[in-house]
Amino acid sequence: MFIDYAKIRVKAGNGGDGVVSFRREKFIPKGGPDGGDGGRGGDVIAICDVNVNTLLDYRYTKLHAAENGKPGAGKRKTGGSGSHITLRMPPGTEVFLIEEDGTRTKLGEITEHDEALILAKGGNGGKGNINFANSINQAPRHATLGKKTRELQLELVLKLMADVGLVGFPNAGKSTLLSVLSAARPKIADYEFTTLEPMLGVVKAGDYKSFVMADIPGIIEGAHMGKGLGHQFLQHIQRTSVLLFLIDINSPDAIAAYQTLRAELYLYDKYMEKKNFLVAISKTDTLSEEDRQQKIDELSQLFKEQFNISILPISSVSQHNLDKLKRMIYDTLEHS
Numbered sequence: 001m002f003i004d005y006a007k008i009r010v011k012a013g014n015g016g017d018g019v020v021s022f023r024r025e026k027f028i029p030k031g032g033p034d035g036g037d038g039g040r041g042g043d044v045i046a047i048c049d050v051n052v053n054t055l056l057d058y059r060y061t062k063l064h065a066a067e068n069g070k071p072g073a074g075k076r077k078t079g080g081s082g083s084h085i086t087l088r089m090p091p092g093t094e095v096f097l098i099e100e101d102g103t104r105t106k107l108g109e110i111t112e113h114d115e116a117l118i119l120a121k122g123g124n125g126g127k128g129n130i131n132f133a134n135s136i137n138q139a140p141r142h143a144t145l146g147k148k149t150r151e152l153q154l155e156l157v158l159k160l161m162a163d164v165g166l167v168g169f170p171n172a173g174k175s176t177l178l179s180v181l182s183a184a185r186p187k188i189a190d191y192e193f194t195t196l197e198p199m200l201g202v203v204k205a206g207d208y209k210s211f212v213m214a215d216i217p218g219i220i221e222g223a224h225m226g227k228g229l230g231h232q233f234l235q236h237i238q239r240t241s242v243l244l245f246l247i248d249i250n251s252p253d254a255i256a257a258y259q260t261l262r263a264e265l266y267l268y269d270k271y272m273e274k275k276n277f278l279v280a281i282s283k284t285d286t287l288s289e290e291d292r293q294q295k296i297d298e299l300s301q302l303f304k305e306q307f308n309i310s311i312l313p314i315s316s317v318s319q320h321n322l323d324k325l326k327r328m329i330y331d332t333l334e335h336s
């Protein structure tokens with residue numbers, strides 16, 4: 001199951017208390033202070049792991065607590081530190097701290113394998129009475145307590161890490177394209193909303209050249225108001241630097257389709273408009289040679305006139321222009 005949102009509770013370890021203790025040895029009736037410091041509490045740390053691709057493990061709001069530091073002891077012994085706990089999360093996870101009054105602040109994000117983000121810092125240990133001895137007070141009778149930590153409420157939001165995001169109406173052929181360009185095996189079918197969760201695939205664009213493509217569920221007009229699957233998966237193309245619009249060559253009005261897609265993206269996040277993009281017309285194999293050429297000429301002209309953009313006709317079935325598409329995506333990425 002793909003989960004891209006979770007709420008968790010975390011608590012770092014309390015610092016161990018410092019202690020009051022005096023040296024007691026035979027023949028030394030009044031030994032000096034020897035109470036050691038408390039140990040540090042453990043941290044709660046998020047670690048980025050490329051082998052994890054969902055927040056499934058964090059589905060249940062459970063408390064992830066690190067160990068408390070141990071108290072100090074006599075003979076100047078410092079208490080042991082509490083162990084840290086690590087939570088493995090997929091690349092692209094953003095972490096927000098939710099305060100009791102509802103304020104939401106971003107703690108950070110993890111994007112690279114093994115990158116760490118401290119979610120909650122362990123409390124410092126208290127000071128033992130050895131720290132408080134001086135020429136005036138040679139037998140201090142006080143020590144300090146370890147710092148107590150509080151439980152934190154965190155929100156985890158996964159935004160997949162891809163270079164290119166596929167955007168199109170349901171059935172446009174997005175998943176099919178990903179399946180022929182990469183080793184990903186998304187579900188493909190002749191009905192709308194086949195894809196219910198995003199999927200990534202690595203596309204090889206030549207020796208040593210590759211990029212990651214994200215397939216997301218189809219978008220329809222009114223998605224911003226929750227129509228279809230709504231906007232819930234658009235966050236996964238928020239990080240991509242390039243968008244690939246896919247429009248079925250058989251769509252009754254390709255221009256309107258394109259405008260609707262752009263409008264829905266804009267209503268979700270106006271920054272989407274600034275991304276570099278390509279427009280591909282899919283399923284060219286479904287028309288006869290003659291009809292195809294006519295349709296492509298007509299659409300090329302319309303897109304040129306209305307938006308001054310060039311379209312690329314493609315087919316996942318006949319492989320028409322797929323190498324060219326990969327090259328164009330790669331070049332666009334390089335200039336993004």
Ligand SMILES: Nc1nc2c(ncn2[C@@H]2O[C@H](COP(=O)(O)OP(=O)(O)OP(=O)(O)O)[C@@H](O)[C@H]2O)c(=O)[nH]1
Binds near residue numbers: 168169176193218286
């Ligand atoms: N002839 C032909 N059929 C295609 C091509 N690409 C996709 N199809 C067919 O179109 C239908 C929809 O393909 P999908 O890849 O599932 O479409 P999608 O855009 O991922 O659809 P959703 O996940 O519902 O948004 C399937 O029946 C595919 O076999 C193509 O290039 N040529």
Ligand SMILES: [Mg+2]
Binds near residue numbers: 175
């Ligand atoms: Mg699909």
